[in-house]
Amino acid sequence: MDLRQLISNQTDVALSLSKHVALTEAKDSNLVFSPSSIHVVLSLIAAGSEGPTQDQLLSFLKSKSGDELNTFSSEVVPVVFADGSPSGGPRLSFANGVWIDKSLSFKDSYKQVVDNVYKAASNQVDFQTKLIFLALVYRMLLNNGMFFMLMASLKAVEVIQEVNSWAEKETSGLIKEVLPPGSVDSASRLILANALYFKGAWDEKFNASKTKDHDFHLLSGGPVKVPFMTSKKKQVIGAFDGFKVLGLPYKQGEDKRRFSMYFFLPDAKDGLPALVEKMGSESGFLDRHLPRQKVEVGDFRIPRFKISFGFETSKVLKELGVVLPFSGGDGGLSCG
The missing domain is CATH 3.30.497.10 (Antithrombin, subunit I, domain 2)
Structure with a gap:
């Protein structure tokens, strides 16, 4: 293997x-x-x-x-x-x-x-034990009562829980x-x-006092004001054709593994769909586009974010x- x-x-x-x-x-x-x-x-x-x-x-x-x-x-x-x-x-x-x-x-x-x-x-x-119960539904328009027999899997609910x-x-x-x-x-x-x-935890923490609001450009085209973290220190960044990549290492202590979060930023404000298409279509894409060295940076900002998603x-x-x-x-x- x-x-x-x-x-x-x-x-x-x-x-x-x-x-x-x-x-x-x-x-x-x-x-x-x-x-x-x-x-x-x-x-x-x-x-x-x-x-x-x-x-x-x-x-x-x-x-x-x-x-x-x-x-x-x-x-x-x-x-x-x-x-x-x-x-x-x-x-x-x-x-x-x-x-x-x-x-x-x-x-x-x-x-x-x-x-x-x-x-x-x-x-x-x-999954299968069922609870059988009767529900009385009063239908006012017809002025009469009607019984319905309902069956629900009580145990299935317990399994979900x-x-x-x-x-x-x-x-x-x-x-x-x-x-x-x-x-x-x-x-x-x-x-x-x-x-x-x-x-x-980030290997090098951002100074919270330097977090300021700046424009974040949405795919719909309009900007919104959001808090951005910033730093003057060298960063692990690589520039490629049409996009840049930033790597933020996590603290590893005595852990021999090295974890990082990577940000892929298209040069064009509406370039994210094309970059996603490229990343998911080219075999070995990550191996060729992960930066390794720290470089000097000028205007360097990362938006703070919180995401929840389901599908x-x-x-x-x-x-x-x-x-x-x-x-x-x-x-x-x-x-x-």
Whole structure:
């Protein structure tokens, strides 16, 4: 297994997915999401799939086999997503969870993958127990009463609460709902989930007293006043054809890993869609466009920002050709 090539492949998948989400689901809004989380969940599905469903997932993830995906995850995830806070680096939580109906059980081979490769917490739950109740509806226009028999899956509601509580715990309270009301019912049999939490401190903090309001140009064309951070220190910046890239390193302490946040800024005020298209279409784009050296800067400003975003992942994946896992029935799944 060529680990470098696999990392390059998964980076291409992440950028392609990001491009599609940015240009469709988030074309009129800010965007934040974790391609790595989607990759891991799809890998878990691939590990429990067979036939055309697994082939479709492997093709999308640019992998030769389920074993290759599992090996990749077992090599990369424990290193990249380990918590660095004990050694002075960023605080990280990357958790996987599996909830399966109590009427089913995992195949031993799949349970091994869930437990040992993805370190996922596996839980047996009850999706199917139903609460039956009567609702009296008084219809004033007809001046008569009418009874309706309603059935609701009480246990499905409890499962939603359990999964959302798990996500809230794993993200230190930042994500309170991954499953909205009604997303699970008595027909549900399996839930796969991933939660990612990252908290890091800049290697060189910005002086809050120097934060001032400046114009931020929207894609719609108009500017708005927002607070910008600034600094006179050297910065990790690279200039390329049509855009610039800024890298802001996080404190790493004794952590041997090096995390940075990268800002890609198009030269044209309306150049973001074209830059996103370029990033998601050219293989190896990031490898060729990440700056390494600090340089002198003149007028240097970064807007302060806070982003919240959500989208229906299965819809996006179906638009990108991953249809069979969401086509109804067992979808080729054979994990239980």
